[in-house]
Amino acid sequence: MTLTAPPEERVATASARPAPPRRPWRHRLSRFDQNASPYFYVSPFFLLFGLIGLFPLIYTVYVAVHEWDLLKGEGPFVGLGNFTEILGDPMFWNSIFNTLSIFLLSAIPQLCIALVIAYLLDRGLRAPTFWRMSILIPFVVTPVAVAIIFSSIFNEADGLANNLLNLIGIADQEWKHDTFLSHLAIAIMVNFRWTGYNALILLAAMQAVPRDLYESAALDGAGPARRFFSITIPTIRPTLIFVIITATIGGLQIFAEPRLFDVSTAGGIGGSDRQFQTTVLFLWELAFFRRNLGEASAVAILLFVLIVGIGVINFLISRGIASGGDPGRNRAARRAARRSLTKEDAR
Secondary structure, X not given: OOOXXXXXXXXXXXXXOOOOOOOOHHHHHXXXXXXXXXXXHHHHHXXXXXXXXXXXXXXXXXXXXXXXXXXXXXXXXXXXHHHHHHHOOHHHHHHHHHHHHHHHHHHHHHHXXXXXXXXXXXXXXXXXXXXXHHHHHHHHOOHHHHHHHHHHHOOOOOOXXXXXHHHOOOOOOOOOOOHHHHHHHHHHHHHHXXXXXXXXXXXXHHOOOOHHHHHHHHHOOOXXXXXXXXXXXXXXXXXXXXXXXXXXXXXXXXXXXXXXXXXXXXXXXXXXOOXXXXXXXXXXXXXXXXXXXXXXXXXXXXXXXXXXXHHHHHHHHHHHHHHOOOHHHOHHHHHHHHHHHHHHHHO
């Protein structure tokens, strides 16, 4: 039988217990510093982002729903009127076509070549520092210099490209007047500058792949191509997705190369017939030639939506390709992983 004290005695006993000692203020300050200091450390980035990133984005939306002259300033509210005007403008759709065409001609070969270069550099070439610095040199060259050099190379009168084609019996090509050839020339400029940069990023990811996986796969009879597609690509998948997304963003925002490709004869608006006028170049023409900042802001928002959409598509496609569909079916990679674990256990 259990005896229970009356409620009055329990209250008296609880009140008689000594109160827990109060923590000193130094301990409380240290606890606050431990919990709050990470937020203070990262707050400058968010403040800077809000000032130079988020605020301009919100202000662009505000300008896009008004008539806004470059010199006169804010006009009346028009709602979605600027978007309606832009979507009904044939030159806007022409710029979208040119942007997507140049993007496909540059991004796909660029990433494929960057993967091959990174794989070759990861194989242990002699003087690796020399080769890594060599492929990074084009990235150091400014876009203006690259555009001027390649504009001279693709000059239709006496350019290097036509001179080389004449040696093999091909007539002079209209690099600056033909739509496809002008897109190809601009894509070559973009690839020249960015391929080495992306190759170094992929190389850094490849060097983090455990070498035991390659050794185990080689013992199982997997050749270089099999090891590349079964081990390297799935392992560097996060870096590959990052490179694809950044290449997508940069490729759809191309401006300097088409702006300077034919500036002497076409005035820098993207060719005499706007055959290589990109969306950013069209935006620039609206803002500073036509002085219509409202429609230019609408183009910027539509381009942002396009970049997000294509970025999501690229993310889904690259994730599927990099993972090889079902990782459980990748027998070579599974055998290599098991052999690697066996070696670690033996050690």
